[in-house]
Amino acid sequence: MFQGFAGVWTPLLPARQVRHVAVPVYLAGERIVLFRDREGQIGALIDRCPHRGAALSLGRLTSEGQIECPFHGWQFDRMGNNWHVPLNPDARRATLAAQALAVRVIGDLVWVFTATASPSPDEPMVPEGLRDPGLARTYVQRTWRCHWTRAMENMLDSPHLPFVHRRSIGKTLRQRMTSRSKMEVTWQDTPFGGRARALMDGQDGGAFLEFYKPNIMALHIPLPDRHLRIHALVIPEQKDRTRIIICQSRDFVRARLLNPIFSWMNRRIADEDKEVVESAGTAEIPPAALEKSVATDRATLQFRKYYYEVLRESGSVSAAGPNSVEL
Numbered sequence: 001m002f003q004g005f006a007g008v009w010t011p012l013l014p015a016r017q018v019r020h021v022a023v024p025v026y027l028a029g030e031r032i033v034l035f036r037d038r039e040g041q042i043g044a045l046i047d048r049c050p051h052r053g054a055a056l057s058l059g060r061l062t063s064e065g066q067i068e069c070p071f072h073g074w075q076f077d078r079m080g081n082n083w084h085v086p087l088n089p090d091a092r093r094a095t096l097a098a099q100a101l102a103v104r105v106i107g108d109l110v111w112v113f114t115a116t117a118s119p120s121p122d123e124p125m126v127p128e129g130l131r132d133p134g135l136a137r138t139y140v141q142r143t144w145r146c147h148w149t150r151a152m153e154n155m156l157d158s159p160h161l162p163f164v165h166r167r168s169i170g171k172t173l174r175q176r177m178t179s180r181s182k183m184e185v186t187w188q189d190t191p192f193g194g195r196a197r198a199l200m201d202g203q204d205g206g207a208f209l210e211f212y213k214p215n216i217m218a219l220h221i222p223l224p225d226r227h228l229r230i231h232a233l234v235i236p237e238q239k240d241r242t243r244i245i246i247c248q249s250r251d252f253v254r255a256r257l258l259n260p261i262f263s264w265m266n267r268r269i270a271d272e273d274k275e276v277v278e279s280a281g282t283a284e285i286p287p288a289a290l291e292k293s294v295a296t297d298r299a300t301l302q303f304r305k306y307y308y309e310v311l312r313e314s315g316s317v318s319a320a321g322p323n324s325v326e327l
């Protein structure tokens with residue numbers, strides 16, 4: 001389950017997208033159903049009924065705020081507990097639970113932990129820009145036809161800026177770049193992942209990016225005494241489909257009226273990347289030795305190392321239980 005992406009916290013979608021109806025979402029090959037119970041608390045269950053596998057997301061929410069399977073009406077709360085097995089008053093409901101994921105709502109986003117049977121996970125490590133309640137934030141969502149690892153590498157890759165983004169965020173770099181220019185990429189490990197800086201011809205513009213394992217990039221844009229960051233949240237849906245949430249956080253120009261302008265800029269940057277990333281095909285990133293790399297690939301190679309050494313084999317053990325039941 002969640003193979004290649006198991007045992008990690010990931011943001012999934014803006015909390016305002018989860019109302020009092022069932023919302024199905026793909027995550028790393030699994031379908032999850034999200035819903036709010038009567039108290040407004042969000043639950044995330046594997047979208048497969050433990051009885052005969054029907055999609056819980058096709059069911060309705062009861063007045064108690066539980067989700068009712070559309071097939072035989074079993075009812076589950078947000079923790080997966082079974083509250084009702086119609087026509088079977090003697091059923092041992094404690095043994096008939098749905099699979100629930102740990103959920104947190106942090107800032108404006110719903111986060112889930114990609115495992116159903118492990119001990120309680122540590123809390124997610126969340127960039128300041130995504131959690132500080134005092135910041136204004138705008139969100140843009142895009143879907144790319146690629147494996148999430150290609151999209152994640154793209155977010156950590158500085159030398160593509162003067163090419164892919166020559167008319168937007170890479171414009172200044174492009175103007176300064178000569179045929180003899182040299183970019184130096186530094187990498188520093190941090191408790192949450194790493195920090196990368198890119199200096200061209202020894203000049204440091206002050207911007208840097210941070211990688212939050214497994215799937216977030218936070219770009220710190222230098223503005224005197226101001227907070228301005230762009231986050232890219234790279235969410236694997238299927239092997240060949242990745243949803244990108246771009247979140248910009250700032251502590252100025254908070255008026256919501258201006259959100260469309262910021263959204264337009266972020267959408268444009270994401271769309272500039274899309275075509276190039278998709279052109280590499282939909283396979284996952286190969287081991288480093290199978291592609292040619294150079295010094296400016298330092299940050300992306302760090303990600304590749306993490307993926308191949310830690311994440312890729314995660315979740316390969318089946319979560320299936322014993323093949324017998326007592327009635």
Ligand code: FES
Pocket residue numbers: 049050051052053054069070071072073074
């Ligand atoms: S398949 Fe869900 S109740 Fe039977």
Ligand SMILES: [Fe+2]
Pocket residue numbers: 154160164165269273
């Ligand atoms: Fe880019």
